[in-house]
Amino acid sequence: MAEKSNETRRPVVVVDGVHIIYKVFASGRRATKGASVGSRKFSRRLGLREVHAVKGLTFTVYEGESIGIIGSNGSGKSSLMRAIAGLSPIQGGAVYASAKPALLGVGAVLLPNLSGEKNILLGGLAMGFARKEMVENTDAITKFAGLEDFIELPMRTYSSGMSARLRFAIAASRDHEILIIDEALAVGDQEFRNRSEARMREMRDNAGTVFLVSHSMKSILDTCTRVIWIEKGELIMDGEPQAVVDAYNKHTGSTTID
Amino acid sequence: MSLADYARQNGLKRIGARPALLDYIAEAWKRRDFAYTMSLYNSQAANARNRLGRWWVVLVPTITALVYGLIFGVLLGSSRPANYIPFLFTGVFLYSFISTTFGSGAGAVTGNLGLVRSLSFPRMLLPIQATIQQIFALLPQLVLLLLTWVVFGMPITWNWLLLVPIVILMILFSTGLALISARLTVHIQDLTKLIPFLVRIVFYVSGIFFNMEKVLRNYPTALAIEKYNPIYIYVSLARATGITGYTMTPFMWYAAVAWAFGTLAVGIVFFWKAEELYGREE
Numbered sequence: 001m002a003e004k005s006n007e008t009r010r011p012v013v014v015v016d017g018v019h020i021i022y023k024v025f026a027s028g029r030r031a032t033k034g035a036s037v038g039s040r041k042f043s044r045r046l047g048l049r050e051v052h053a054v055k056g057l058t059f060t061v062y063e064g065e066s067i068g069i070i071g072s073n074g075s076g077k078s079s080l081m082r083a084i085a086g087l088s089p090i091q092g093g094a095v096y097a098s099a100k101p102a103l104l105g106v107g108a109v110l111l112p113n114l115s116g117e118k119n120i121l122l123g124g125l126a127m128g129f130a131r132k133e134m135v136e137n138t139d140a141i142t143k144f145a146g147l148e149d150f151i152e153l154p155m156r157t158y159s160s161g162m163s164a165r166l167r168f169a170i171a172a173s174r175d176h177e178i179l180i181i182d183e184a185l186a187v188g189d190q191e192f193r194n195r196s197e198a199r200m201r202e203m204r205d206n207a208g209t210v211f212l213v214s215h216s217m218k219s220i221l222d223t224c225t226r227v228i229w230i231e232k233g234e235l236i237m238d239g240e241p242q243a244v245v246d247a248y249n250k251h252t253g254s255t256t257i258d
Numbered sequence: 259m260s261l262a263d264y265a266r267q268n269g270l271k272r273i274g275a276r277p278a279l280l281d282y283i284a285e286a287w288k289r290r291d292f293a294y295t296m297s298l299y300n301s302q303a304a305n306a307r308n309r310l311g312r313w314w315v316v317l318v319p320t321i322t323a324l325v326y327g328l329i330f331g332v333l334l335g336s337s338r339p340a341n342y343i344p345f346l347f348t349g350v351f352l353y354s355f356i357s358t359t360f361g362s363g364a365g366a367v368t369g370n371l372g373l374v375r376s377l378s379f380p381r382m383l384l385p386i387q388a389t390i391q392q393i394f395a396l397l398p399q400l401v402l403l404l405l406t407w408v409v410f411g412m413p414i415t416w417n418w419l420l421l422v423p424i425v426i427l428m429i430l431f432s433t434g435l436a437l438i439s440a441r442l443t444v445h446i447q448d449l450t451k452l453i454p455f456l457v458r459i460v461f462y463v464s465g466i467f468f469n470m471e472k473v474l475r476n477y478p479t480a481l482a483i484e485k486y487n488p489i490y491i492y493v494s495l496a497r498a499t500g501i502t503g504y505t506m507t508p509f510m511w512y513a514a515v516a517w518a519f520g521t522l523a524v525g526i527v528f529f530w531k532a533e534e535l536y537g538r539e540e
Contacts, residue, residue: 014265058261086274087375089534095273096265100378110373111296113303122299125292126379154303167376 009062012098012178012209013084019092020054020079020233053079055233056093061226066200066210068224068241070217070248076233077213081180084211099177101211102127104167112156116147116166119155123170137173144199145169146192165192172199179203180211197223217245276533283526286380293383297390304391315395316402323350330467339469340503347406348501349466349493355396356432356489357457362388363436364443364450367536374537381536382529385440389433400425407500420499427518428492434521437529444536464489485509488517 054076082088085103124134145165227244229237305311366385474481498506
């Protein structure tokens, strides 16, 4: 699809100084010190708290790269991914991309009351595919997800692993120029993980760009050509997978690679 | 060279930027199959959970109308409007469509956050989908309504065909309402608690179960204002097509058309203006 330039690599995603701030109604007992009793009561109720999840991140991703995103829980990885996919608003900076990125997250339930089969069709239609195309692919998607026996059941009856597998299968049924996978594989079993990693490499080879958020350093090392390490919304390291993963492991104090 | 210029030079587009209004509508139109299929599946799933299934679609408004008929029919006594049962059923059925569409529009974005956060598509399709779902429920209700007209001795005339444009105008008007309520609840979640009261108030002031001209005959100002009440207009037009003793004026048609397209246009623009905000964490 996209032609390879000889002189410079073609950028696919440019993340330019992105800030993400959540305004959350905190309901906890975080009483302000030194305030009078009355005002404390009030501020507890209307405790609007700002969470600065991503603090001015900047990086550029080039064609054919697959990027691993690592960092501890709450470091801003998922927020950043949703911003790249255009699914959650950003408060500063901008994200530019050559195509609309497709995001595959772990928390996402499509339509829980509808069967897996209907979710396949609706997911595809929402992504802008033709009905005919999705109907033709339904069997292949079901098979890829390994859900042949359950595809008629409502999605709310699925285990988290089953629904994650189905969502991955829907999203991966077509080549995306940019695909973001946010820990969606963590819940799958080993066999499914191997199958989906193979599919990700295939997409990358078809000039697609893949972002993979994962806590499995093995998955990261197996599929990514570049790794970005984020901590507390800031970029810590960006470079060769082995080097970044080694530094991250040293930081977290873990010795195994999985 | 700044990163933004670099990105633009390489043909990259800003992600998350709200598309121009016409592009937005075109994009939504391209995915109309999604809205239609989703509403179809949703109504099937909603019906499948109850034993009487799809019969509830007509049972609920019928029971509502009967309850109101019983209570207000007795209360109003001799000041009941002429042909009370057809009059009441027309009001209750049409109003239940407008109010449930408004109410389900309110949950269209906030109730589908899973979908909003995992797939990107014009969010406008969600309130529209909620409206289509109500249209599926409206069609059997209209059949039942015409049956009551026949049963209560209303003559069948060509005038009944005028119901088609009236219902279409009412659907356009309600779609606008659904778009407006969909965005409002995204900003103010508390609004869902107030909607039942709003629906009740409008029910009482729109002449659903009483004859506006009779009740307000001593209040000319109030009656003059009511002439512009869109719900009163749609219900009155529908009554005038088939129930003996009710008439329509050209003004009612102008107002019905203006309200339909005006509300729809306001709804689309109002909803589109906040497109970037849907699906945020709160």
